[in-house]
Amino acid sequence: MRTTASRRTLTAVAxxxxxxxxxxxxxxxxxxxxPPAAGASSTASGSGVSFQQVIDDAPVAAAxxxxxxxxxxxxxxxxxxxxxxxxxxxLFSLTDPVSGRTTGFxxxxxxxxxxxxxxxxxxxxxxxxxxTREALLQNGTVDAVFATYTITPxxxxxxxxxxxxxxxxxxxxxxxxxxSITKVADLNGRTVCTESSSxxxxxxxxxxxxxxxxxxxxxxxxxxxxxxxxxxxxxLDQALLLGDAYREPTKxxxxxxxxxxxxxxxxxxxxxxxxxxxVDNWLKKIEADGEWAKLWQATIGTTLGGSAPAPPxxxxxxxx
Numbered sequence: 001m002r003t004t005a006s007r008r009t010l011t012a013v014a015x016x017x018x019x020x021x022x023x024x025x026x027x028x029x030x031x032x033x034x035p036p037a038a039g040a041s042s043t044a045s046g047s048g049v050s051f052q053q054v055i056d057d058a059p060v061a062a063a064x065x066x067x068x069x070x071x072x073x074x075x076x077x078x079x080x081x082x083x084x085x086x087x088x089x090x091l092f093s094l095t096d097p098v099s100g101r102t103t104g105f106x107x108x109x110x111x112x113x114x115x116x117x118x119x120x121x122x123x124x125x126x127x128x129x130x131x132t133r134e135a136l137l138q139n140g141t142v143d144a145v146f147a148t149y150t151i152t153p154x155x156x157x158x159x160x161x162x163x164x165x166x167x168x169x170x171x172x173x174x175x176x177x178x179x180s181i182t183k184v185a186d187l188n189g190r191t192v193c194t195e196s197s198s199x200x201x202x203x204x205x206x207x208x209x210x211x212x213x214x215x216x217x218x219x220x221x222x223x224x225x226x227x228x229x230x231x232x233x234x235x236l237d238q239a240l241l242l243g244d245a246y247r248e249p250t251k252x253x254x255x256x257x258x259x260x261x262x263x264x265x266x267x268x269x270x271x272x273x274x275x276x277x278x279v280d281n282w283l284k285k286i287e288a289d290g291e292w293a294k295l296w297q298a299t300i301g302t303t304l305g306g307s308a309p310a311p312p313x314x315x316x317x318x319x320x
Contacts, residue, residue: 058115059116059289059291071272071274072274079120081122084144089240091300092105112286126141130198144267150262152318163266163320171257173223174232184207189211193235194215227248241254296308
């Protein structure tokens, strides 16, 4: 990510969402053979705070903060937050196939917001893809989307964004044996794939204008294209590509440094300005009180180590 300090750069393990939109409870299991999520059962590196402790210590809103008739009141009455997200992203949202528990930075934020509204960290997870996030918010299937969702002015015409709450950036994944591509300029004249509807497609055209762009619907298709030589490189958020390399360490690798800034926001319905204000204020509260940093340490920090970075300023990017 270009506009943040290197500490904010996500050198982490994460896996891209690839499932069709399927309703599943947060407590449901996953059939994928996935690595355990960071913070799933261990204590956060250097913080002494576990993922569960962060959730247990998360605040609850005063009754006066949830006006009658508001979206938050409806969520409180329902007793759970319906979250659009994924369950295959190791540091952001990964479901343990044994325990059925979903952990990670996005999963933790969703649980904390659910607790802030309802008093309990109860979340119902609806899996989303890049191409389905806006539609699920627009038709009311989900209350909020936590899915490494990059804020853009164009997307902000369709949905509202609280945040940003984190920043990543586009990076490059190539076949393990390839030493010819190490930076974005090397993509010119090469076949480069990415996910359709991702911001990376426009970034490739901007930073490597003579690259041949190939679009696939799912992360797994892009990785396979690189592995099989149908594409020379795959461009997407570094957070997600490192997860792919983690899963296929003998076949693919991530090269170079991020060449864009990708500010992640919490997707919300566009017609609920009161909820955007509420979630923005909640983000500011957990950042000021230290809960955001503790969650970072219990998830992303288990890979990066050290102290948590300063979170991006809420409302600091166009579209937020």
